[in-house]
Amino acid sequence: MLLLDKTIEELLDLEEELIEAKENEKDNSLVELIRLYEELFRKISADRKSEYTSSLDQIKKTLVAYLVRYGSYLKTQYQKDDHSAASTLKKAIMYQKELPLAYYRHGFLSYKQRDYLKAITHFQLAIDYQEKCSQTVYLLNQQQLYNAQLYKSNSALYIADTANAYLKEIESEELSAKAPSYEQSPLFQLISQNEAFLHAHAFTVVSAGESRLCSKEECENIIVENLLPDTFILYFSDGEHSLYFNRKNVRLSINHAEILRFFFLHTTEQSPATKYHFERIFSENQRGKGEIPTNTYIQNVRRIQKKIESLSGTHPVITNKRYQGQTGYYYNQTIPYTIIHRSDHSFTL
Template identity: 35%
Template sequence: MKKLESLPVEELLDQLEVLVDQRDDGKDFLLHSIISIETALLRVIKSDPESDYALSIVKIESDLKEHLVKYGTYLKTEYRKDEISAKSTLKQALRYDQTIPLAHYRLGFIAYKQQAYKSALFHFQHAVEYQRLKPQHKMSLSNQQSYHALLYLSNSALYLAAEAQQQSQKISIHNDVEQTKIDQLTLSPLYKLIDANSSYLAQHAFQITDSEGQRGASWEEYEELIDDATKDALILDMTGREIWVRYGGSAVKLTILNAELLRKLMLNSSETVPLAKTDLSDLFSVQSGDIKIERYVKSISRLREKLRNLKLPLDVIGMVAKPLNGQDTSYYYRSTEILFMLIEYAEGGQ
């Protein structure tokens, strides 16, 4: 089998289009292949100063970075989540752009979970700093994530300080060590701060977004929500390896594209502000920066078909045909008829 870099650009683009269509049909595991082809495309085009596709570099690189960051944690086997792959893809994204706040944030969280506090401190510091410098970055942090980044940053620093204090106490027993007042400090204030921050973060392990805004939730509240068969809201649960949409005790599994499409409709649309295909083009891997109306309508149809399995009292996705602004057919989420609830991990990963 030929290496991807040895193939002509036209053939790589053809392969990419086929894979994108297949992923739209629900084959999320193809994301790894899509990323491989996008990476090869960049190398091939950049290696030829006279390439006719030079103007496509910005678009291809933008798609690639978003796949690596947004979908990095989905790059796994079909049976289990692979955190090593998530870490690798996030680092790859930073090789293209060191200033992505969300990539640093997720790498910081992975390091924090692994108790690698020096690495966690590094990434949370960069997440906070790049968020400050580039608040409009396409992959920026939400306000809640920015707040959590500061707490994780503080805890990482406190853990390192506590470790340094323990080491200094061990060394101070030697007679040839001149002690200072710092050596006489107790570790208890440090651990009290760590416990206070950890307690808050535990109570805000999840981020819930609904028509009232955003709030944090603990594991206990999350479990109560997804087990509540009487809940009259459509719940988009993006917290696991598999994505589920739930209503009245029933649940249906969604593909990544299904979920991202529903998420955007929930959060950014209404009957007076429906979303046209141009508003959703960032969800599709297309080199022209635009999507065909047929693909857009087909994607909405697939999502509607999935939602029908929940036996909702009505079609929650409304349609506005030929809006006054002259755009193509547009869609919106009927939030006035069916309440929605979006649940995500507070650290931003899945």
């Protein structure tokens, strides 16, 4: 039966099934969940006297969160797709305008595709809505704000440079004699300078007590040449998220990559992480239903542990411990780690 033909009650029953499929990282589960929330929103909006009207805002909030957070991963939770990202970001903005992060990501996609006019528009909207957005999860960080201005500037320069090149192509001797003589603006030199800066500082490499900026090529060389032997390398690349160890690697879903990053950076034996540390990730599946199931947290950690063990053998690196009456886990530091990600990447945690 199509979602269109289901009742609100049937859609709500299906929600639980699709959330479980998402937790098990089944392909197309994200697509189906987004479609379900869209249909729920449409049906309840059409009947303001419905008993479910009070849940409309929460459904919209959940839908927007899925569109922004998972928009790049609709085909699979392991690999990004720019086309899916662009279409879902458009949808998110349709439901809620005050989304600076969505505009920023859309601007970056347009810049990659050399659609500089769209890029300027999206980056400017990201900057404008930064002051109007009340939800911190969608705000730009300082690096993104800086890059938005830089990308916007370069986009304008590329447009001007293209116009200047076209003028030279059609310029005749007669027009040239009549037109005033202009020297090329020194601003055009900024194009290559800005690109060089963005390229050299595109990625950040983080290890215990150290952080540095580098180019994408430098980062990939660390992995290809195994410059950090016997070290876990968590790589948030442009295409997917992976964990490397001595040239072996496993792909991680977006949620598992974020959880593992948190373990690396923020946990110790004295301060393990409970399910509440990951509330922003797990609560999206609760939709205001209350307590996050402890079993959800435990199952996610176990899946991560299995992937780690497939790389490094049976040597345990994530240890459990009872903490403040809750199940806690921490990274025991027996193997060093390095995290590599885009400098303007925004993490949910």
